[in-house]
Amino acid sequence: xxxxxxxxxxxxxxxxxxxxxxxxxxxxxxxxxxxxxxxxxxxxxxxxxxxxxxxxxxxxxxxxxxxxxxxxxxxxxxxxxxxxxxxxxxxxxxxxxxxxxxxxxxxxxxxxxxxxxxxxxxxxxxxxxxxxxxxxxxxxxxxxxxxxxxxxxxxxxxxxxxxxxxxxxxxxxxxxxxxxxxxxxxxxxxxxxxxxxxxxxxxxxxxxxxxxxxxxxxxxxxxxxxxxxxxxxxxxxxxxxxxxxxxxxxxxxxxxxxxxxxxxxxxxxxxxxxxxxxxxxxxxxxxxxxxxxxxxxxxxxxxxxxxxxxxxxxxxxxxxxxxxxxxxxxxxxxxxxxxxxxxxxx
Numbered sequence: 001x002x003x004x005x006x007x008x009x010x011x012x013x014x015x016x017x018x019x020x021x022x023x024x025x026x027x028x029x030x031x032x033x034x035x036x037x038x039x040x041x042x043x044x045x046x047x048x049x050x051x052x053x054x055x056x057x058x059x060x061x062x063x064x065x066x067x068x069x070x071x072x073x074x075x076x077x078x079x080x081x082x083x084x085x086x087x088x089x090x091x092x093x094x095x096x097x098x099x100x101x102x103x104x105x106x107x108x109x110x111x112x113x114x115x116x117x118x119x120x121x122x123x124x125x126x127x128x129x130x131x132x133x134x135x136x137x138x139x140x141x142x143x144x145x146x147x148x149x150x151x152x153x154x155x156x157x158x159x160x161x162x163x164x165x166x167x168x169x170x171x172x173x174x175x176x177x178x179x180x181x182x183x184x185x186x187x188x189x190x191x192x193x194x195x196x197x198x199x200x201x202x203x204x205x206x207x208x209x210x211x212x213x214x215x216x217x218x219x220x221x222x223x224x225x226x227x228x229x230x231x232x233x234x235x236x237x238x239x240x241x242x243x244x245x246x247x248x249x250x251x252x253x254x255x256x257x258x259x260x261x262x263x264x265x266x267x268x269x270x271x272x273x274x275x276x277x278x279x280x281x282x283x284x285x286x287x288x289x290x291x292x293x294x295x296x297x298x299x300x301x302x303x304x305x306x307x308x309x310x311x312x313x314x315x316x317x318x319x320x321x322x323x324x325x326x327x328x329x330x331x332x333x334x335x336x337x338x339x340x341x342x343x344x345x346x
Contacts, residue, residue: 035288036298036307043310043328046282051336056226058337059109060329062293063125064233064253064284067109068222068337073173074113075222077231078126079133081105084209086290094206095124097132097154101293106136109332114139115172120233120253121184122146122215123195125289131156142170142179146199146215153203166218175224180245182219183236187256193236221245227338230276233285235260237271247276249337255285258309265309269316273324280325283313296331 051057059067061081068075082098105111114137119127122144130141131154140162141151148161164170166181188194197213219242220231230247235257250272257265273281286306288299298306317324329335 034301036301036305038296038298038306038328040307041310041328043314043326045328045330046333046335047339048330048333049336051334052339055336056224056338057334058229059334060282060284060331061105061109062287062296062331063289064120064231064251066231066251066284067111068175068229069110069113069334070174070224070226072113073115073175074111075172075175075177076111076114076117076133076139077220078119078233079117079129080125080127080289081129081133081293083289083291083293084124084128085292089209089290092208092210094208095128096205096207097129099132102129102132103136105293106133111137115175116140116142116170116177118142118177118179118218118220119147120220120231121217122150122199122212124209124212126233127212127215128209130154134160140172142177143218144198144215146213149199149201150203150212153205175222178221178223179218180221180241182217182232182234182241183238184214184217185235185253185256185260187235187259221247229337230272230278231284232272235268235285237268239267239271240275242271243275245276247278249280249282250276250278251282251284252313253285254283254306254309254313256304258305258312262312265312266316269313270320273316274320278321278324280327281313281317282327282329283310284329294331 056070063080064078065080066077081102084095088095117130117133117139119130127147127150131151134141134156140160142162142164145163148163151161164179166179170177184193193214195210195213198215199213217234222229227248229249231251233253235253252272287296291297317326
């Protein structure tokens with residue numbers, strides 16, 4: 001009798017658990033597929049006109065990977081190409097750089113004159129591939145000691161590693177690069193930095209994505225005789241830190257900005273755009289970083305609704321900086337950075 005009761009209870013429990021798992025899986029599947037559409041954002045796109053040979057150009061390659069080129073020298077921000085998928089992240093599967101894909105991307109986008117590779121911080125979605133890219137070029141890697149240890153783990157020669165002093169200018173051809181300390185966006189548990197800390201030893205791969213620690217974040221100032229760009233890949237900021245910097249173009253990191261709220265976004269805009277006097281703002285880090293390289297789709301709505309964020313940015317532009325133009329980057333398209341169409345008068 002007791003055995004039969006236990007058996008019936010066990011069967012009911014197993015059925016209940018199975019039902020919960022099925023319903024939960026269906027809900028997660030639906031949430032993962034429920035994504036805003038980039039077509040809902042009616043901003044102008046970056047110029048599709050063929051740049052002149054003398055133009056400084058930028059090519060957006062997804063997330064916050066940016067290739068700057070003045071015809072003689074190239075600067076690569078991040079260089080995140082390998083793209084571990086969602087299963088790799090959730091199940092913490094060991095990953096390493098996708099060498100064949102990196103070879104193809106470097107060939108396809110003409111990365112033959114790389115002078116510097118600069119990740120905005122050392123998380124995997126920024127610094128995972130710095131070693132593999134450096135080993136296929138003579139480029140220096142600029143960043144924190146954590147970034148240097150990621151590169152050391154990939155066997156990059158020590159003379160290609162440069163642990164930077166923030167605020168110091170570094171020359172690469174006609175480009176002058178200055179890294180400024182900047183906090184990571186507070187998008188971790190209860191407003192913390194996700195995966196904080198440093199890589200204190202060379203990072204050997206394969207390794208799970210949690211092995212890439214933040215290591216300190218930067219706002220990257222890239223000056224050239226034609227103009228100045230500021231790359232701010234993570235939506236963290238400190239009031240007043242960039243007040244002395246003038247920029248023509250700001251590449252504004254917006255990943256998970258929607259979850260930080262409208263008031264936070266207001267202060268972020270003023271610290272990065274109003275304070276620097278930028279006349280053009282190009283968002284980055286708005287696409288799903290688990291998608292394969294070259295596939296641009298927005299993150300699931302429950303994680304980050306970029307359409308909402310874009311609406312806020314449009315309102316803030318109208319409130320604070322009406323002469324500033326908001327532009328959406330087009331993947332893989334080489335754009336003249338300082339000869340974009342002038343913003344309409346308002």
